[in-house]
Amino acid sequence: MTTTTAKSSRHVTAEDRLSALQGPAASSAPVHQARPAEIDAETVIHELTRLGVSRPEPLIDLNPEIIDVRGERRAPVVISECPVCDGRFGLPTFEIRGSRHTVLTCEECGLGRLDPLPTVQELKAFYPPQYYGSPGAKFEPLTEAVVRGVGAIHVRALTRSLPRGARVLDVGCGRGVLLNTLADRGFETHGMDVSDAAVEGADPRARIQVAPCLTQVGYPANHFDQVILWHVLEHLSNPREVLREVHRIVKPGGRVIVAVPNFSSLQARWAGAGWFHLDLPRHLFHFPVAGIRQLLDRTMFDVVREQHFSLRQDPFGWVQSALNRSGSSPRNALYRLLHKDGVDNGVSPSTQRRLKAAYLAGMPLAGLLSLLTASVRSGATVCLVGQAN
Numbered sequence: 416m417t418t419t420t421a422k423s424s425r426h427v428t429a430e431d432r433l434s435a436l437q438g439p440a441a442s443s444a445p446v447h448q449a450r451p452a453e454i455d456a457e458t459v460i461h462e463l464t465r466l467g468v469s470r471p472e473p474l475i476d477l478n479p480e481i482i483d484v485r486g487e488r489r490a491p492v493v494i495s496e497c498p499v500c501d502g503r504f505g506l507p508t509f510e511i512r513g514s515r516h517t518v519l520t521c522e523e524c525g526l527g528r529l530d531p532l533p534t535v536q537e538l539k540a541f542y543p544p545q546y547y548g549s550p551g552a553k554f555e556p557l558t559e560a561v562v563r564g565v566g567a568i569h570v571r572a573l574t575r576s577l578p579r580g581a582r583v584l585d586v587g588c589g590r591g592v593l594l595n596t597l598a599d600r601g602f603e604t605h606g607m608d609v610s611d612a613a614v615e616g617a618d619p620r621a622r623i624q625v626a627p628c629l630t631q632v633g634y635p636a637n638h639f640d641q642v643i644l645w646h647v648l649e650h651l652s653n654p655r656e657v658l659r660e661v662h663r664i665v666k667p668g669g670r671v672i673v674a675v676p677n678f679s680s681l682q683a684r685w686a687g688a689g690w691f692h693l694d695l696p697r698h699l700f701h702f703p704v705a706g707i708r709q710l711l712d713r714t715m716f717d718v719v720r721e722q723h724f725s726l727r728q729d730p731f732g733w734v735q736s737a738l739n740r741s742g743s744s745p746r747n748a749l750y751r752l753l754h755k756d757g758v759d760n761g762v763s764p765s766t767q768r769r770l771k772a773a774y775l776a777g778m779p780l781a782g783l784l785s786l787l788t789a790s791v792r793s794g795a796t797v798c799l800v801g802q803a804n
């Protein structure tokens with residue numbers, strides 16, 4: 416992750432459209448605030464921060480309330496250049512309760528984005544220590560075993576064509592669900608992540624680099640046979656630059672594996688603000704399938720495979736999204752119940768029993784729904800394999 420310039424948005428006028436289309440020089444006209452100024456605590460803190468007065472680490476709600484504002488048909492706002500299509504206008508889509516950030520959808524390509532993009536300090540606050548769980552484990556033991564088992568099956572499928580000893584890099588490797596399997600399969604295993612806390616307990620066979628962004632590690636050019644970005648790109652403020660860097664460090668004909676939640680999926684569209692995989696405010700971009708394909712194309716990768724079924728992500732996404740939509744329990748309460756450090760999540764024992772019953776009853780149906788949506792290429796998550804051209 417990198418430093419980001421947080422740009423605030425404002426409503427679009429006809430002159431804005433004209434000046435944005437005319438290019439950067441013309442669009443640097445003075446900004447007029449269309450709405451009356453509102454003074455709130457966030458604004459004051461923001462101003463103090465801007466003036467160099469340090470702010471205390473805010474307590475971030477890992478599961479904030481999301482408000483769908485699409486029905487209000489608000490006017491588009493000016494955005495910084497879209498990393499997929501260079502578009503300059505975004506449609507207000509979601510608001511996050513208690514946050515200055517909103518989600519806008521690019522008018523041209525449908526890419527969702529957090530706006531304004533967070534500052535480095537805000538980004539740090541989005542990932543409090545409890546986000547990573549205890550070293551080496553994130554869920555209660557049985558769920559953790561299932562997550563690791565399914566992850567291993569996935570890695571085997573993704574690396575089938577690679578010879579033993581191939582050099583593989585897992586970007587955003589975390590505690591290493593993938594690293595173990597990569598090392599077990601005899602690959603020269605490399606991992607990269609943004610913080611020491613994230614990689615604590617990772618497989619000692621993996622060679623790990625900690626840096627604020629992949630672009631700052633300085634891997635040699637033409638170095639890797641395969642680079643994996645497993646549910647990572649949506650967390651980055653500069654996805655295009657990172658994919659360009661991946662293109663630089665893979666060997667000619669080398670591959671990138673990109674898995675992201677699918678913003679154009681049936682699950683995303685049905686669940687709206689209740690969609691489990693929105694994961695706000697940590698997901699900075701929300702990719703529709705066409706958008707991620709376009710971004711790979713722009714960064715000189717040929718998409719050679721597009722996979723729409725993830726046993727790890729899709730069925731659970733249906734169950735938790737349905738619960739979120741129903742509003743019968745706090746947002747993502749089931750996820751927190753299954754999370755190792757989230758058992759005491761403030762819901763009553765009777766609600767916990769109800770959530771577990773919904774999980775057991777809902778997963779078979781959710782599995783079936785996931786297979787059906789995958790068959791029409793609308794899985795809740797999508798995995799693309801790109802070959803460097």
Ligand SMILES: [Zn+2]
Pocket residue numbers: 497498499500501502521522523524525526
């Ligand atoms: Zn766009």
